[in-house]
Structures are given as structure tokens and as C-alpha cells.
Amino acid sequence: MDLVTPVFWIFAVWAVVSALLCITRSNPIASALWLVSTMFALAGIYVLLHAQFIAAVQVIVYAGAIMVLFLFVIMLLNVGDDQRQLRRWPYWVLGLGIAGVLGAQLLVLGQYQPQRLADEVSTQPSPVDPALVFPDGAASALAVAERGVVGAVAEPLFQAYLIPFEITSLLLLTAIIGAVVLAKKKL
Amino acid sequence: MLLGPALALSAVLFTLGVLGVLVRRNAIVMFMCIELMLNAVNLSFVALAQVHGLGGQVMVIFVMTVAAAEAAVGLAIILAIFRHAQTVDLGQLTLLKG
Numbered sequence: 585m586d587l588v589t590p591v592f593w594i595f596a597v598w599a600v601v602s603a604l605l606c607i608t609r610s611n612p613i614a615s616a617l618w619l620v621s622t623m624f625a626l627a628g629i630y631v632l633l634h635a636q637f638i639a640a641v642q643v644i645v646y647a648g649a650i651m652v653l654f655l656f657v658i659m660l661l662n663v664g665d666d667q668r669q670l671r672r673w674p675y676w677v678l679g680l681g682i683a684g685v686l687g688a689q690l691l692v693l694g695q696y697q698p699q700r701l702a703d704e705v706s707t708q709p710s711p712v713d714p715a716l717v718f719p720d721g722a723a724s725a726l727a728v729a730e731r732g733v734v735g736a737v738a739e740p741l742f743q744a745y746l747i748p749f750e751i752t753s754l755l756l757l758t759a760i761i762g763a764v765v766l767a768k769k770k771l
Numbered sequence: 772m773l774l775g776p777a778l779a780l781s782a783v784l785f786t787l788g789v790l791g792v793l794v795r796r797n798a799i800v801m802f803m804c805i806e807l808m809l810n811a812v813n814l815s816f817v818a819l820a821q822v823h824g825l826g827g828q829v830m831v832i833f834v835m836t837v838a839a840a841e842a843a844v845g846l847a848i849i850l851a852i853f854r855h856a857q858t859v860d861l862g863q864l865t866l867l868k869g
Contacts, residue, residue, distance in 0.1 A: 588773065592776060592777075596780045599780065599784060600780070600783055600784065603784055603788070603807055604787060606791070606803065607788075607790060607791035607795065607804060607807075612797055612800050615800050615803055616803060619803050619806065619807060622810065626810055626813070626814060629777065629780070629814065629817075630814075630817050632773065633773065633777060633817050633818055633820075633821060635817045635820065635828055635831075638817055638828055638831050641832065642835075645835050645839065646806075646810070646835065646838070650838065650839055650842050653842055653843065653846060654802070654803060657799060657846045657849065657850065658799055661799070661850070661853050661859060663799065663859060675793065675794055676794055679790050680790065682793060683786050683789050686785075686786055686789055687782060687783065687785075687786035690781075690782030690785060690786060693779065694775045694779030695775060696774060696775060696778050697774075697775075698774070698822045698823075718822060718823050718824065720823055720825070721822045721823050721824055724821075724825040736825055737829060740824075740825055740826055740829050741829045741832065744826070744829075745829050745833075748833060752833060752836045752837075755836065755837065755840050756836065756839070758840070759839070759841075759844050760843070762843075762844045762847065763843040763844055763846075763847040764847075765847075766850070766851050767847040767851065769854075
């Protein structure tokens with residue numbers, strides 16, 4: 585029996601309900617904790633999508649580090665439970681309208697098929713095998729089988745994406761200095 | 772594989788993030804909604820990495836790094852704003868209003 589699909593839908597409902605509660609709670613602490621819940625559900629989905637390393641990083645970095653930073657700032661600022669934190673109803677109507685249009689456009693993504701994209705970008709007569717047009721996909725399954733979950737991600741990260749990886753460290757250094765300077769008592 | 776459902780879920784989560792940014796007044800909560808949008812994009816990267824190669828998963832690591840940097844700098848800015856205006860309610864920051 586295929587257990588992956590029902591488990592995926594459980595995680596999907598969990599993620600959407602948590603996200604809804606995150607944007608509707610008036611208490612910022614409650615919002616932050618519901619966002620952590622969404623991130624845990626997404627980590628579960630990453631495991632189902634064969635990205636175990638990303639799932640671990642999601643829990644450690646996102647739910648662990650970034651959200652703790654958010655909670656610390658909420659605590660520092662002592663932002664209380666305020667009914668005025670939600671905008672008035674004209675904003676809700678406008679927001680629902682804009683978000684609805686955007687969501688309708690994005691939901692078309694759900695019909696995405698690698699076969700269709702392969703047919704569109706390939707010069708060969710269709711129907712063509714997507715694995716021929718996108719050889720990386722088949723190669724990635726091989727790489728996971730060969731080097732393991734972490735090794736398969738590390739290999740492109742430290743070879744093809746080495747320069748962006750190094751630039752990322754510069755970005756983090758800039759962020760550290762910027763955060764310290766901005767949060768100082770006297771600007 | 773679950774490619775289509777994962778992309779649809781990603782679309783729903785991104786839309787909820789946009790809705791959150793539009794309807795909340797609290798700057799910190801708006802920031803959290805931006806994190807929600809980044810998470811939705813990460814989900815579509817991971818879903819497509821199954822078909823188009825592990826570059827997608829590498830990109831997720833970059834997105835997480837940028838999100839961490841953005842959160843650190845953004846929250847420092849919010850702290851500075853709070854010190855200046857004693858509020859993080861964006862409806863009350865009317866300095867640029869004519």
C-alpha cells in the first residue's frame with residue numbers, strides 16, 4: 585500500500601491550517617509559534633520528497649534559529665495582544681482580492697508535468713522522454729544512491745555552486761555587521 | 772513523486788503569506804509572513820529537484836542563508852524603529868504622510 589500520498593496530504597492540511605492560524609492570530613507570539621508548526625509540517629513534506637538533509641536544515645535553521653530570533657525580538661519589544669493588529673475590513677476585502685488573483689494564477693502550477701515542459705523545450709519531435717531533456721533528474725537519483733543524502737547535495741554545492749557559496753559567506757558577514765550597527769543604542 | 776500536489780501546496784502557502792502581509796499591521800508579523808512566502812518557494816524548489824536535479828536543493832540552502840541574513844537585518848531595523856517611534860504598528864508610522 586502506498587502510504588506516501590495520504591501522509592503527504594496530512595502534512596499539507598497541517599501546513600495550510602497552521603499558516604492560516606499564523607496570519608489570523610492577534611497575538612504575535614501565537615503567530616510565531618503557528619509559523620514554527622508550519623515549518624515542521626514542511627520538513628515532513630521534504631522527507632517525503634526525498635530531501636532529508638533539507639528537512640533537517642529546515643528544522644535546525646528555520647524553526648530553531650530564525651524563529652528564536654523572532655521570538656526574542658517580540659519579547660524585547662514587549663508587543664502585547666492588540667485587537668487593532670488586524671487591519672479594518674476594507675483592507676481584508678482588498679487583500680483577499682489580490683491574494684485570490686495571485687493564488688489562482690499560482691495554482692495552475694499544480695498541473696505542471698515534466699513531460700509537457702520537455703515537449704516545449706525539446707527540439708526533437710514529441711513525445712520525448714523528460715529524462716533525455718533534463719538528464720540531471722535521473723543523475724540526481726543516481727547521486728543519492730551513490731554518495732548518500734548529504735553527499736549528493738554537497739557535491740554540486742562545493743563544485744558547480746562554489747562561487748555563490750563563498751559569496752554567501754560575505755553576505756552573512758555583512759548581515760552580522762549590519763545587524764549590530766542598526767541595533768546599537770545610538771545610530 | 773507528488774510533483775503537482777507539492778506545487779499546488781506551495782502556491783497556497785505563498786498566497787497565504789501575501790495575504791498576511793496585506794492584512795496585518797504589526798511589522799514583526801509581516802516579517803513572519805515573508806518567511807512563510809520563502810518557505811513556499813523552498814517547497815517548490817524541493818519538489819522540482821526530484822525531476823530537474825539536485826541544483827534545486829542547493830538553491831534551498833542559499834534561500835535559507837539569505838532568509839537568515841534578511842531576518843537579522845530586518846529585525847534590527849524594526850528594533851531601531853521601535854526605539855524611535857515606540858511602536859511597531861505600521862498604521863501609526865506616518866512620517867512620510869503628506
